[in-house]
Amino acid sequence: MADYSHDCPILHVDMDAFYASVALREHPELVDVPVIVGGAQRGVVLSANYLARAFGVRSGMPSTRARRLCPQAVTLSPDYDTFTAVSSSVMETFRQVTPLVEVVSLDEAFLDVRGATRRLGSPLEVAEQLRATIHDEQGITCSVGLAGSVTLAKIGSRRAKPDGVVVVPPSAVTTYLHPLDVGELWGVGEKTQAMLHRLGLVTVGDIAHTPLRTLQRAIGVALGQHLHGLAWGDDRREITPRHGAFEADKSMGANETFGRDTDDREVIVREILRQTTRVTNRMRVAGVAGRTVTLTVRFADFTTITRSRTLPEATDVTQEVYRTATRLYDALGLQRARVRLVGVRVEGLVARTAVHRQLLLGEREHGWSDADRAVDRATLRYGTAMVGPASLLTARP
DNA sequence: TCTGGGGTCCTAGGACCC
DNA sequence: TCTGGGGTCCTAGGACCC
Structure with a gap:
């Protein structure tokens, strides 16, 4: 095969049906069966193997619909720890080739291999080496698009699926596009x-x-x-080396759909507290604080609203975020509206060291902050199940 | 018993300031 | 005596991505 890849140093590598492929490593007996990786009752399909896709199953599709399309499929629940571990290994393989790796998600990355061709061969040869390595080491396949820009590389990888390579040389851009x-x-x-x-x-x-x-x-x-x-093939987006999320996040949030819709304020407020503790704990681990608190409420009919409030000072204090979010909720004045989901997000994140607390809120806030750090330490030692606000110790509905 | 959870960016209007 | 024009912040919503 002729190698047209010399002007195509941008690689987009995309794992094929990543979650399903990883899940199947643990279940080799299922390789010849349609497999869906997905959520529980009210969830969506995270990934499906190609046997399931033949029935029309797609990721993002409601699980109920997927089961109707392919009743004989086996559904596996996601194991994020394994996904994350496999992903890290794959990204490490990329970094052996070039430091210019932009991690897009667990199963996707852009690579700029300009600096590697002298050592490893043409971009196409690099791509094939990577595919072979990942297959040998991880037992999963991936597809690669090669081009002169990220957008074209991305389009290439999509059309290379599954388990293939597509080169989009600059001369072919408009005829291709x-x-x-x-x-x-x-x-x-x-x-x-x-x-x-x-x-x-x-x-x-x-x-x-x-x-x-x-x-x-x-x-x-x-x-x-x-x-x-x-x-016109004009795409100047550069690859910015990133190890994925968590480096310079602009916001952090958490939300969860209730098992059943509810109009019970007590249940909803408890859930707001639960989501708040998840968010602020992650913020403190990352060493960031934020000023804007956003509450999301999704109703039974799926309409979704947000309400936000910007505080005078950035905070990572659970009680402050919780109090703000709860006020936003109460200000909605909901009567008997059935709520499907609530979420809490903190935006405008800055490094905590950059926050000059004016202590306007007095010693009490200091107390809460100390309490948070005690909880964080305990969480680290005993896990999230053991420590948390007393009002969360009641069983969820 | 359709429709997750984590994010980013853009738009548009109003407030406010100079 | 008809009333500019920008810039920035805040809020709400929406589209998009994986």
Whole structure:
């Protein structure tokens, strides 16, 4: 096979059906069976092997629907510890090739291999070496897209699936790109795709030949600019080496869907406290504090609202976040609305060392802060189940 | 008994300030 | 005597990604 990859030093590596593939390592007896990795009663499909996909099962799909499509599938519950461990090993393999690794998620990364070709061969050869290594070491397959830019590499890997490689050389960019549906572009989801289709813009080529201003009027200034550029293969996004989340997070949040919808304030407020403790604990571990507290409430009909409040000072104190979130909840004045989910998020995160507490709130806050750190220490030693606010010790509904 | 959980970014209006 | 114009912050919602 001719190697056209010399001008394609950007690799997008994407594990094939990652969660399902990892889960199947632990269950070799299931390799010839449709397998779904997914949540419990009210969950969605996290991943499905290709046998299940043949029945139309897709990740993100409600589990109930997936079971209807493929009743004979075996459902496995996710084991995040294993997923995380496998992911770390894979990312480590990438870093043996180049330090320029941008981790997108557990199962995806961009690599800039410009600095590795002298040592390891053409980008295509590097890609094949990586695929072989991951297969040998982890027992799972991946697909790789190679191009001169991240967007094209990403499109390449999608079209390489499963277990393949696609090279998109610069000379082929427009001929490759223009026939594709607009939905293939990164940043075009369901809504934007539908909107563009309504306007008669079906392919990437249609976007390319639409005046920028027209495009921007339809879908907004920023997105219009972005897509118009991409349609001509103009993508200047650089790879920024990142080890994944947790490095410079701008916000941290937690939410969980109730097993059953509820209108019981006591249950809801207890859940707000539970989510708050999860968030603030993670914040303190990461050494960050934040000023804006956002409460999310999703109702039984799936409509979702948010309410936020910005505090005078950044905080990582559980009680402060909890009190703010609870006030936001009570200000909604809900009567008998059935609530499906509540969530708490803290935004505007900064390093805790950068926060100058003015102690406006007095000694009492100091007390709470000390209490938090005691809980954190205990949590570290005994696990989350053992320590927490007394009001969480009651069983959840 | 359809529809998770973790995030990021953009838009738009109003307040507020100069 | 008709009343600008920007910039920044805050809030709410929405689209998108994995």
